[in-house]
Amino acid sequence: xxxxxxxxxxxxxxxxxxxxxxxxxxxxxxxxxxxxxxxxxxxxxxxxxxxxxxxxxxxxxxxxxxxxxxxxxxxxxxxxxxxxxxxxxxxxxxxxxxxxxxxxxxxxxxxxxxxxxxxxxxxxxxxxxxxxxxxxxxxxxxxxxxxxxxxxxxxxxxxxxxxxxxxxxxxxxxxxxxxxxxxxxxxxxxxxxxxxxxxxxxxxxxxxxxxxxxxxxxxxxxxxxxxxxxxxxxxxxxxxxxxxxxxxxxxxxxxxxxxxxxxxxxxxxxxxxxxxxxxxxxxxxxxxxxxxxxxxxxxxxxxxxxxxxxxxxxxxxxxxxxxxxxxxxxxxxxxxxxxxxxxxxxxxxxxxxxxxxxxxxxxxxxxxxxxxxxxxxxxxxxxxxxxxxxxxxxxxxxxxxxxxxxxxxxxxxxxxxxxxxxxxxxxxxxxxxxxxxxxxxx
Amino acid sequence: xxxxxxxxxxxxxxxxxxxxxxxxxxxxxxxxxxxxxxxxxxxxxxxxxxxxxxxxxxxxxxxxxxxxxxxxxxxxxxxxxxxxxxxxxxxxxxxxxxxxxxxxxxxxxxxxxxxxxxxxxxxxxxxxxxxxxxxxxxxxxxxxxxxxxxxxxxxxxxxxxxxxxxxxxxxxxxxxxxxxxxxxxxxxxxxxxxxxxxxxxxxxxxxxxxxxxxxxxxxxxxxxxxxxxxxxxxxxxxxxxxxxxxxxxxxxxxxxxxxxxxxxxxxxxxxxxxxxxxxxxxxxxxxxxxxxxxxxxxxxxxxxxxxxxxxxxxxxxxxxxxxxxxxxxxxxxxxxxxxxxxxxxxxxxxxxxxxxxxxxxxxxxxxxxxxxxxxxxxxxxxxxxxxxxxxxxxxxxxxxxxxxxxxxxxxxxxxxxxxxxxxxxxxxxxxxxxxxxxxxxx
Numbered sequence: 111x112x113x114x115x116x117x118x119x120x121x122x123x124x125x126x127x128x129x130x131x132x133x134x135x136x137x138x139x140x141x142x143x144x145x146x147x148x149x150x151x152x153x154x155x156x157x158x159x160x161x162x163x164x165x166x167x168x169x170x171x172x173x174x175x176x177x178x179x180x181x182x183x184x185x186x187x188x189x190x191x192x193x194x195x196x197x198x199x200x201x202x203x204x205x206x207x208x209x210x211x212x213x214x215x216x217x218x219x220x221x222x223x224x225x226x227x228x229x230x231x232x233x234x235x236x237x238x239x240x241x242x243x244x245x246x247x248x249x250x251x252x253x254x255x256x257x258x259x260x261x262x263x264x265x266x267x268x269x270x271x272x273x274x275x276x277x278x279x280x281x282x283x284x285x286x287x288x289x290x291x292x293x294x295x296x297x298x299x300x301x302x303x304x305x306x307x308x309x310x311x312x313x314x315x316x317x318x319x320x321x322x323x324x325x326x327x328x329x330x331x332x333x334x335x336x337x338x339x340x341x342x343x344x345x346x347x348x349x350x351x352x353x354x355x356x357x358x359x360x361x362x363x364x365x366x367x368x369x370x371x372x373x374x375x376x377x378x379x380x381x382x383x384x385x386x387x388x389x390x391x392x393x394x395x396x397x398x399x400x401x402x403x404x405x406x407x408x409x410x411x412x413x414x415x416x417x418x419x420x421x422x423x424x425x426x427x428x429x430x431x432x433x434x435x436x437x438x439x440x441x442x443x444x445x446x447x448x449x450x451x452x453x454x455x456x457x458x459x460x461x462x463x464x465x466x467x468x469x470x471x472x473x474x475x476x477x478x479x480x481x482x483x484x485x486x487x488x489x490x491x492x493x494x495x496x497x498x499x500x501x502x503x504x505x506x507x508x509x510x511x512x513x514x515x516x517x518x519x520x521x522x523x524x525x526x527x528x529x530x531x532x533x534x535x536x537x538x539x540x541x542x543x544x545x546x547x548x549x550x551x552x
Numbered sequence: 553x554x555x556x557x558x559x560x561x562x563x564x565x566x567x568x569x570x571x572x573x574x575x576x577x578x579x580x581x582x583x584x585x586x587x588x589x590x591x592x593x594x595x596x597x598x599x600x601x602x603x604x605x606x607x608x609x610x611x612x613x614x615x616x617x618x619x620x621x622x623x624x625x626x627x628x629x630x631x632x633x634x635x636x637x638x639x640x641x642x643x644x645x646x647x648x649x650x651x652x653x654x655x656x657x658x659x660x661x662x663x664x665x666x667x668x669x670x671x672x673x674x675x676x677x678x679x680x681x682x683x684x685x686x687x688x689x690x691x692x693x694x695x696x697x698x699x700x701x702x703x704x705x706x707x708x709x710x711x712x713x714x715x716x717x718x719x720x721x722x723x724x725x726x727x728x729x730x731x732x733x734x735x736x737x738x739x740x741x742x743x744x745x746x747x748x749x750x751x752x753x754x755x756x757x758x759x760x761x762x763x764x765x766x767x768x769x770x771x772x773x774x775x776x777x778x779x780x781x782x783x784x785x786x787x788x789x790x791x792x793x794x795x796x797x798x799x800x801x802x803x804x805x806x807x808x809x810x811x812x813x814x815x816x817x818x819x820x821x822x823x824x825x826x827x828x829x830x831x832x833x834x835x836x837x838x839x840x841x842x843x844x845x846x847x848x849x850x851x852x853x854x855x856x857x858x859x860x861x862x863x864x865x866x867x868x869x870x871x872x873x874x875x876x877x878x879x880x881x882x883x884x885x886x887x888x889x890x891x892x893x894x895x896x897x898x899x900x901x902x903x904x905x906x907x908x909x910x911x912x913x914x915x916x917x918x919x920x921x922x923x924x925x926x927x928x929x930x931x932x933x934x935x936x937x938x939x940x941x942x943x944x945x946x947x948x949x950x951x952x953x954x955x956x957x958x959x960x961x962x963x964x965x966x967x968x969x970x971x972x973x974x975x976x977x978x979x980x981x982x983x984x985x986x987x988x989x990x991x992x993x994x
Contacts, residue, residue: 181957184950185651187942201961203954204713207651209627214939225946230717271646275672279720479921483928490932497656500629504667508626512645515623519643 117236117391118363122152123286123350125246125382127332128191130162134332135377140165142372143379144172147195151176152386153235155195156244156286159380161224166193179233183244186211186225192244192287194231202232206272209505210261212248214498221248221258228269230276238358238391241280245269245287247297260431262290263424264509266297270304271512281358282391283307285351288382293346296427299420303413307351310362310387319367322346325383329370332381350387356394363388411527418520425513432506439499442492449488456482559678559833560805564594565728565792567688567824569774570633572604576774577819582607584814585821586614589637593618594828595677597637598686598728601822603666608635621675625686628653628667634686634729636673644674648714651947652703654690656940663690663700670711672718680800680833683722687711687729689739702873704732705866706951708739712746713954723800724833725749727793730824735788738869741862745855749793752804752829761809764788767825771812774823792829798836805830853969860962867955874948881941884934891930898924 126143127133147155147169155177160166166182173180177195181203184190190205206228212221228245247265248258256262266289277283285307291298293309301307311323320327327344328335338344354360367383456478568585569575589597589611597619602608608624615622619637623645626632632647648670654663670687689707690700698704708731719725727749733740735751743749753765762769762785769786770777780786796802809825898920 182953184946184953185943186946187939189946199961199964200957202717203957204717205651205950205954206648209647209649225943275644275646275718276720278718475917476921479918479925483921483925486925486929494936497629501627501667504626504628504631508647511624511626512647515642515645519641522641 115236115393117238117393119154119235119240119389119391120150120152121284121286121350121352121387121389122147122150122155122384123157123244123348123386124384125158125288125348125380126160126165127380127382128160128162128165130165136165139377139379140168142375144169146379146384148173148176150386151197153197154233154240154242154284156242157193157195158244158246158288159191160193161188161191163189169193169195181229181231183227183229185227187223188225190225190227190229190246192227192229192246194229194242194244196231196233196242198233198235198240200231200233204230204276206230206268208247208265208268209508210264210502212258212261215495219249219251226265228272230272232280235282235391236393238281238393239279240282240284241277243273243283243285243287245285245289247288247290249290257434260428260434260506263297263300263427264431264506266291266300267424267428267509267513270301273301273305273307277305281355282360283353283355284389286349286385288348290347296420296423300424302351303417303420305353307353308360308362310350310352310365310385310389311346314362314365314387316364317366319365319385320344320369320383323365323367325367325385326381327370327383330378330381330383331370332378348382348385350385352387352389354391359392359394361390361392363390411524414520414524414527418517418524421513421517421520425510425517428506428510428513432503432510435499435502435506439496439503442495442499446489446492446496449485449492453482453485453489456485557678557835559680559835561596561677561831561833562592562594563726563728563792563794563829563831564589564592564597564826565599565686565790565828566822566826567600567730567790568602568607569822569824570602570604570607572607578607581819581821582610584817586611588821588826590615590618592828593639595639596675596682596684596726598684599635599637600686600688600730601633602635603630603633605631611635611637623671623673625669625671627669629665630667632667632669632671632688634669634671634688636671636684636686638673638675638684640675640677640682642673642675646672646718648672648710650689650703650707650710651950652706652944654700654703657937661691661693668707670714672714674722677724677833680723680835681721682724682726683715683719685715685725685727685729687727687731689730689732691732699876702870702876702948705739705742705869706873706948708733708742709866709870709951709955712743715743715747715749719747723797724802725795725797726831728791728827730790732789738862738865742866744793745859745862747795749795750802750804752792752794752807752827752831753788756804756807756829758806759808761807761827762786762811762825765807765809767809767827768823769812769825772820772823772825773812774820790824790827792827794829794831796833801834801836803832803834805832853966856962856966856969860959860966863955863959863962867952867959870948870952870955874945874952877941877944877948881938881945884937884941888931888934888938891927891934895924895927895931898927 128136128140130136163182170180173195177197179196179198179200181194181200183192183205185205185207208226211226212219214222216222226246226248228243230241230243233240233242248262250256250258273283273285289298302309321343324344324346325348326333326338328338328342352360365387367385368379370378372378570578570582572578605624612622615637619639621638621640621642623636623642625634625647627647627649650668653668654661656664658664668688668690670685673684675682675684690704692698692700715725715727731740744751766786766788767790768775768780770780770784794802807829809827810821812820814820
């Protein structure tokens, strides 16, 4: 391994909290964000919650000289909210919409309408192919009783699948966004262990930012500290992750976050803190890997075993979600049947005279119509809910099937270890630093 | 280039038309399909329209000895209907759900409920990594006035994106399924030109099957020949496509289709004909490519120019779809506003006595309630439709954005041609036979 070319790459990520007319000081904050970006001239800017395309276009105009290339990912009802700006030409873009993303009737949470997804853009940095991903997972509204946990686990599962399968040809991989996952949360472990992506916060040589790298801080004026409870200071849920390849080694030289306030401005950029990472890419003249040592084999076996545990844990979580979804579907069906029975009874009362009992005490006409309307409303609502829950059940079952398959495949490979199976597929140093990131299917 | 190992790979594809209780002779046909598969022992079996998981499980039991590995892809309300059986171990599975897939209120067409998608399984054939894809695109119900055309074009676009981005690490790629596209349809050209996939029907050395390779034939007793009009004999919409890589060269030795009837059985396997391809894989000891000739450059430039034309055509089609979706959304909004106005008028009549005009001619009570219910129904329906059309608009806009980006990128590369840009990215012989399949982003 020898270094020939060293390239510096600056990556920026921010959840902009850009809900027009609802987010506080939205317009002013976008102006501040635009100023910051045109001043700092990061190579790659990955934004989340840019809910309005008008705001994206406004930023695009402002950054036309510093970041001539951009892409806005559209999905769901109000868009995925994800945008990327780049100094390097974007050659290709691809979007993967998560199969599960909350419930449409939880309109006050709004996640379903946002059409959460992971977006990928491919850009060439010099002669290197960089696959850059931006994502935003479903929010966690209550950590103790998190009804969205199975959805978020499935999203993390699909995110790692998408990155793993679309990054085979990449020289370097970057993922940034609001994962809505704490560093040790199941989804985060699943993502990092399966893809081999490294966390810029834990890997950086130099860090300047909030304590423990938190990105949702109690000091932020847009945040209600009670919502962060029991994490008094805040939580770390925004990330810049990266990995190299046999052709490129990556080091995180420095990572910084904003710290709530912005000098000379009355409020911060957003309710989240912005992340800014300085990555150093070194192109490798010689392909790494090939002759693994016994120690590396053990390490890869250890990683495999860890991965089996994590996927099994995820599978359990998905099964819990499946149980809930099936119960909800059953409830919808039962309520629908009751509505139908009531409607039939009403029709019978209307059609068959002797059921109306005595003529001097007729069934009150207004109540009769009201009840009919109620029955119809119940029928329509439960029908729609039944359809929705069936789709949820299918998606959860699909994820669980894939996880079962993955566990089987991992265990098979684990069993093969003492017999010295082709290990270069399991334990290939990706970028010279980490001897054992796991790339199960390349 | 030299051959060392030759592997024979037999691939089977069939749209099973397996709607329980609705498709004719469903159970008997599954029994026949099971017999055929366990007798023929294809390496890879890719089925579509296996709508019931029970039927999949039944097939799985029957094929447990010949095809020990299987995967059933779940999505939508009734599942994607796609299943795969393999003699080789399946290591990984991944599903991409198309962003557009018809309309839920077109329940008689049913496509929306099917959750159309493309499924990928990764299997190792010897030392080769095979990425095997199965898909089923939205049906074409009326060729002259095909309102689903933009949806199918977007599906073809997403299909080629998915295959292109997830197959970089593959030694060989196989795609089979019911594309619902004629050989020269826009979506088909888009798919083949962008991915470099080759059609086993046009490439095969030996063909045994229906005339012109048609897979939906007029002679099939389950088909109403009128529906095939103006294609009297039938149409070719089911395919087995393939490509190799720098490590593997693929030849299609023979391709066969069923011909409507099955010997000793009163009816055929399905309303579609089954495809069976014999592929011959040859592992290459020496990597192909590296020194392109002028002729190959021209060929790659020609392919690029062709691709620009095709993507532009697709973009136009998507724009037409976008126009329709926006119009439909506008109609939904306008109808909703009218419903709301009527409801307000009703409420005003009820609340303000002088609006009820003369007391001796009151607004009939029954009509009053009925009108109220109608208003509510209009409001709810138009609200749901508005949400749905907005999602359709977003998905179409997203696809159009990606197509614009792709055209820009392709044109940029085309401009660079006379200056001899790095051509190995553009014109890399994939498997020794075709000098110029196009792999824009690897």
